Amino acid sequence: MSALLEKPLPSKPWQPKPKNLIPEILGALFTALSTFLIVGFSPLKGTLGFTVVLIIMAVLTASVVSGLRRDRKAAWNSTTTVLVYVAAAFVVVPLISLLYEIIRKGVGGFSLGIFTKDMSLSASDSPLSEGGLLHAVVGTVYLVLLASLVSTPIGILAALYIVEVKGKFAGLVRFFVQAMSGIPSIVAGLFIYAIWMINLGNSYNAVAGAMALAILMIPTVARTSEEVLKLIPTDLREAGLALGATQWRTVAMIVIPAARSGLVTAIILGIARIAGETAPLLLTIGGADALNLNPFSGNNSALPYYVWKNYGLGNELSIQRAWLGVFVLMIVVFIFFSLARYFGATKDRKGK
Amino acid sequence: MSNTSEKIESKGVTNQGAKAQTSSLASVAARRPQEGKSEKMAGTGLEAKNVHAWFGSKHVLEDISMEFPRGTVTALIGPSGCGKSTFIRTLNRMHEFIPTAALAGEVLLDGKDVYQPGVDVTKIRLQVGMVFQKPNPFPSMTIKENVLSGLKLAQIKINNADELLESCLVRSGLWDEVKDRLNEYGGALSGGQQQRLCIARSLAVNPQVLLMDEPCSALDPGSTLRIEGTIAELSKSISIVIVTHNMQQAARVSDYTGFFLSDGGPGRLIEVGSTSDIFSNPKEKRTEDYVSGRFG
Amino acid sequence: MVYNGFEVFRSEGLKFLTGFDWIDALPDEGLPASYGIGAMLYGTLVIGLLAVIFGVPVAVGTALFLSYYAPEWLKKPMVLIIDVMAAIPSVVFGLWGYFILMPHAEYWAKLIHKYLGFIPIFDMPANAFSRSPFIAGLVLAIMIIPIVTSISREVFAQTPLDRIQAAYALGATKWAMIKAVVFPYGSGGVIGGAMLGLGRALGETVAVYTVLNLVYDIRIEILLSAGGSVASMIVNKFGEADAVELKALMAAGFVLFLVTLFVNFLANIIINRTARKG
Numbered sequence: 001m002s003a004l005l006e007k008p009l010p011s012k013p014w015q016p017k018p019k020n021l022i023p024e025i026l027g028a029l030f031t032a033l034s035t036f037l038i039v040g041f042s043p044l045k046g047t048l049g050f051t052v053v054l055i056i057m058a059v060l061t062a063s064v065v066s067g068l069r070r071d072r073k074a075a076w077n078s079t080t081t082v083l084v085y086v087a088a089a090f091v092v093v094p095l096i097s098l099l100y101e102i103i104r105k106g107v108g109g110f111s112l113g114i115f116t117k118d119m120s121l122s123a124s125d126s127p128l129s130e131g132g133l134l135h136a137v138v139g140t141v142y143l144v145l146l147a148s149l150v151s152t153p154i155g156i157l158a159a160l161y162i163v164e165v166k167g168k169f170a171g172l173v174r175f176f177v178q179a180m181s182g183i184p185s186i187v188a189g190l191f192i193y194a195i196w197m198i199n200l201g202n203s204y205n206a207v208a209g210a211m212a213l214a215i216l217m218i219p220t221v222a223r224t225s226e227e228v229l230k231l232i233p234t235d236l237r238e239a240g241l242a243l244g245a246t247q248w249r250t251v252a253m254i255v256i257p258a259a260r261s262g263l264v265t266a267i268i269l270g271i272a273r274i275a276g277e278t279a280p281l282l283l284t285i286g287g288a289d290a291l292n293l294n295p296f297s298g299n300n301s302a303l304p305y306y307v308w309k310n311y312g313l314g315n316e317l318s319i320q321r322a323w324l325g326v327f328v329l330m331i332v333v334f335i336f337f338s339l340a341r342y343f344g345a346t347k348d349r350k351g352k
Numbered sequence: 353m354s355n356t357s358e359k360i361e362s363k364g365v366t367n368q369g370a371k372a373q374t375s376s377l378a379s380v381a382a383r384r385p386q387e388g389k390s391e392k393m394a395g396t397g398l399e400a401k402n403v404h405a406w407f408g409s410k411h412v413l414e415d416i417s418m419e420f421p422r423g424t425v426t427a428l429i430g431p432s433g434c435g436k437s438t439f440i441r442t443l444n445r446m447h448e449f450i451p452t453a454a455l456a457g458e459v460l461l462d463g464k465d466v467y468q469p470g471v472d473v474t475k476i477r478l479q480v481g482m483v484f485q486k487p488n489p490f491p492s493m494t495i496k497e498n499v500l501s502g503l504k505l506a507q508i509k510i511n512n513a514d515e516l517l518e519s520c521l522v523r524s525g526l527w528d529e530v531k532d533r534l535n536e537y538g539g540a541l542s543g544g545q546q547q548r549l550c551i552a553r554s555l556a557v558n559p560q561v562l563l564m565d566e567p568c569s570a571l572d573p574g575s576t577l578r579i580e581g582t583i584a585e586l587s588k589s590i591s592i593v594i595v596t597h598n599m600q601q602a603a604r605v606s607d608y609t610g611f612f613l614s615d616g617g618p619g620r621l622i623e624v625g626s627t628s629d630i631f632s633n634p635k636e637k638r639t640e641d642y643v644s645g646r647f648g
Numbered sequence: 649m650v651y652n653g654f655e656v657f658r659s660e661g662l663k664f665l666t667g668f669d670w671i672d673a674l675p676d677e678g679l680p681a682s683y684g685i686g687a688m689l690y691g692t693l694v695i696g697l698l699a700v701i702f703g704v705p706v707a708v709g710t711a712l713f714l715s716y717y718a719p720e721w722l723k724k725p726m727v728l729i730i731d732v733m734a735a736i737p738s739v740v741f742g743l744w745g746y747f748i749l750m751p752h753a754e755y756w757a758k759l760i761h762k763y764l765g766f767i768p769i770f771d772m773p774a775n776a777f778s779r780s781p782f783i784a785g786l787v788l789a790i791m792i793i794p795i796v797t798s799i800s801r802e803v804f805a806q807t808p809l810d811r812i813q814a815a816y817a818l819g820a821t822k823w824a825m826i827k828a829v830v831f832p833y834g835s836g837g838v839i840g841g842a843m844l845g846l847g848r849a850l851g852e853t854v855a856v857y858t859v860l861n862l863v864y865d866i867r868i869e870i871l872l873s874a875g876g877s878v879a880s881m882i883v884n885k886f887g888e889a890d891a892v893e894l895k896a897l898m899a900a901g902f903v904l905f906l907v908t909l910f911v912n913f914l915a916n917i918i919i920n921r922t923a924r925k926g
Contacts, residue, residue, distance in 0.1 A: 008402070008404050008456035008457070009456065010404070010406040010409075010411075010454030010455065010456060011454060011455060011456055012448070012453070012454055012455065013455060013467040013468075013469070014445065014448040014467065014473070016469065017469060020469045020470060070472050071507070072507050073474070073505075073506055073507040073821050073823075073824055074472070074474075074821060076507075076821075076823055076824075077821035077822055077823040077824070079823075080823040080826075081717065081822070081823070083709060084709050084710075084712050084713045084717050085713065085717070086709070087705070087706045087707075087708075087709025087710050087712075087713060088709065088710045088713040088714070088718070088726070090706045090709075090710075091706060091707075091710045091729075091730065091733075091793055091797070092726070092729060094749075094790050095729055095732070095733050097744075097748060098736070098740070098741075098744050098748075101744060101747075101748050102740065102744070105747075178912070178913075178916050179909055179912065179913065181912070182844075182847050182851075182908050182909060182911070182912030182913075183851070183905065183908070183909075184850070184851025184852070184853065184879060184904060184905070184908050185738075185851070185853060186851070186853040186879045186882055186883060186901065186904075187851070187901050187902075187904055187905045187908075190882065190897070190898060190901035191901075194898060272735050273735075275737070276735075276736070276737020276738070276739065276740070277737065277738075278737065278738065278739040278853070278854045279738075279853035279854055279879070279883060282883055282886065283886055304737060304739050304854075307739050307740075307743065308739060308854070311742075311743060311858070322743060323743070326739070326740050326743055329737060329739075329740065330736070330740065333735055333736070333737065334732075337731075337732065337735050444817065446813065446816065446817060449813075449816070451720065474819040474820065474821055475819065476819075477816065477817055477818065477819040478818075478819035481817065481818070482817040484810060484813065484814065484817075486810055488808075488810040488811055488813070488814045489814075490811060490814070490815075490828065490829065490832075491811075492832035492833070501815075501818065501828065502818040502819065504828075505815060505818055505819065505820035505821075505824040505825070505828055506818070506819050506820070506824070507824075550814070553814075553818065554817075554818070557818060557819060
């Protein structure tokens with residue numbers, strides 16, 4: 001080895017250093033300036049005008065500069081790079097706006113009191129300190145519980161059938177699960193309405209709503225469970241069978257415990273999906289104002305329904321209530337969502 | 353031998369009792385016609401100067417300096433994992449695609465450092481082409497489109513596309529087999545044919561140097577020999593750097609050979625010289641051990 | 649189990665077989681009992697198409713951004729944002745769309761009408777810009793972006809690395825590489841994803857209801873405050889429907905079901921087929 005007195009330092013010469021970015025910075029400044037000028041002196045105004053001009057100028061500047069410095073293919077590359085960044089911005093902006101507005105408009109009516117009262121004694125246009133959404137929260141809880149009770153066994157059993165049993169109908173079941181996952185929520189509501197109410201002559205109640213939600217929840221649970229079960233290595237199953245266990249015992253005592261956190265994730269994802277569903281509820285649960293602790297009879301309410309109803313009433317205070325409902329609903333969904341991610345991550349850390 | 357700046361300590365290892373393998377390799381190397389093409393052209397072409405490479409904080413290449421004079425074939429040999437593939441990827445700036453990659457040193461193409469800021473990296477890659485271990489023609493393109501794909505990607509317009517197509521396929525030794533089915537899809541060929549298609553594809557953009565990363569290791573012996581023949585032909589007009597595990601192959605095709613070794617740390621260039629010297633009269637004991645099959 | 653349900657629903661629908669005969673452009677009237685969902689079907693397709701036109705390019709662009717352009721530190725937060733978007737209930741989008749997006753969208757619609765009004769679809773017989781199919785299309789586009797982005801991203805992630813390297817080794821720029829390798833490989837998956845998005849948009853109820861004014865007429869002026877979708881019509885009429893009308897609504901729901909089933913079915917086939925082809 002030649003006698004190098006110091007070891008050379010690793011560097012990344014392909015990453016542009018600040019002084020090499022001067023053309024880019026100048027280009028950005030030019031874009032901003034020209035946008036302001038154009039917007040100022042032409043009829044294009046407002047956020048739309050500004051955005052459109054900005055995008056056009058950015059694309060033009062980037063491609064012309066690249067084209068002059070290098071060649072045509074570099075110009076195209078710069079054009080598409082700018083457009084791709086723009087697309088990403090278009091996605092982020094509405095969501096941030098959404099979250100911001102929900103918090104802004106919902107927080108106003110928020111107080112712990114809303115969780116202890118319902119709307120049976122207050123009119124919708126009474127001030128926000130009267131009445132609450134207890135009935136809606138309880139309704140949502142009922143719906144979620146009942147729907148889960150039905151969906152979890154059916155969904156997981158379907159997944160087990162597809163992955164473990166691999167019977168003759170496995171393809172058919174898979175097909176139905178996929179078909180089910182595309183059902184519009186209102187069709188699910190109509191379906192339950194048709195069967196439950198018309199055929200069986202019941203009136204609005206929470207159970208009906210739960211059935212409709214179950215139709216939507218089953219495919220989510222089934223598909224996620226299927227993915228989870230497929231991830232369990234076959235060695236585990238073979239080990240169980242080699243010990244002399246029957247297939248069902250292997251599944252029950254080895255596979256399911258191994259997949260437990262993933263299955264929990266599947267259930268929670270299903271819940272997150274249906275907690276905010278509105279359309280099927282509009283047809284099945286009747287939208288009460290009073291707290292109804294009986295899920296089997298009588299109108300009941302739920303958070304999405306609460307929002308819907310207040311929105312429909314149209315006066316200023318009820319709109320505020322609607323936003324409040326949205327705010328609470330988002331919190332609920334967010335909690336479930338985080339739970340699902342937490343359990344999903346635990347699974348990754350623990351096992352394969 | 354041209355004055356390559358290799359970092360060796362001349363200990364004057366005597367060649368005591370050359371092993372059968374060494375001597376057979378040497379005789380193979382000696383059989384290669386030395387057409388005296390390299391000596392006068394040193395100075396232009398590709399050169400690596402004090403190249404180091406890292407992945408994150410792991411130092412994987414230490415102080416590699418080599419010249420690749422015009423019109424020569426240089427083989428890089430050495431055991432698996434000592435950085436040969438990493439090294440050639442520093443030559444055409446493919447090394448930087450790995451997020452944790454870092455570098456030191458210079459790679460000079462016609463005297464200019466390819467890593468200088470402001471260099472158009474796509475132009476470098478047009479001049480320093482690469483053929484990969486696993487043949488990778490574009491399956492969504494026909495044979496004709498594959499060969500010309502480099503031009504399309506670089507948006508280079510030419511007038512004589514068909515001539516270029518034929519000449520590239522002739523040079524890579526594939527023309528006779530595919531001239532009647534140029535509009536078939538690239539995936540329908542055998543492994544050896546696909547690799548020759550990839551060679552033709554690289555040739556279409558008229559590179560100065562062609563880097564080959566174990567191009568025959570996924571192919572059968574028949575295809576391997578065909579491609580070695582192609583390499584010999586190509587070396588008349590372009591420089592070739594070929595990484596190979598197959599010492600017989602290195603002896604067969606190359607003018608110069610560089611021996612890489614890593615003893616658990618970064619890979620180093622132990623010895624570089626003309627192929628016949630490396631195989632029959634290596635200066636380093638480690639080189640001799642490797643080429644006589646004592647390890648690796 | 650699962651297939652049981654479908655049998656029952658089918659028999660329900662068959663009872664209202666006559667409903668299918670009524671799928672023509674008759675407006676839905678209460679007095680002479682004739683029902684037709686033609687206008688609503690048209691509306692559903694229009695806003696579905698708008699959602700795809702607005703949403704898919706943005707979604708694919710975002711997927712490309714995340715796969716090939718975004719710096720490492722940005723990837724995880726953005727993926728999180730997109731996942732959160734997917735979980736937001738539709739009623740939230742409905743409210744946001746009505747109160748927040750619509751004023752902006754109305755303004756844009758006015759501009760489009762002013763400068764591009766000579767094109768028939770942008771023409772306006774009356775000055776009513778609010779609650780138009782245009783706005784519904786925008787809201788739906790935002791709702792389907794998470795799905796399409798996720799699927800596109802997964803498809804892009806599976807692009808074989810050796811082809812990408814081959815393109816770069818030939819001196820390709822990033823965009824040239826994407827055009828030559830990523831798009832041919834991933835086109836099937838992306839199309840499948842777009843169709844799943846379309847399926848979602850066709851069946852969406854609440855969000856559409858809030859931002860679209862129900863009018864039973866077929867018009868091509870998308871900026872006009874008129875239109876409707878099958879789903880929102882069902883919700884609208886359900887409250888006061890009598891028995892006969894109810895049957896018609898059932899039939900409408902069944903038609904919607906078939907349409908979305910078909911679209912989703914096609915989408916899944918495309919995705920499965922291209923996943924295997926690789």
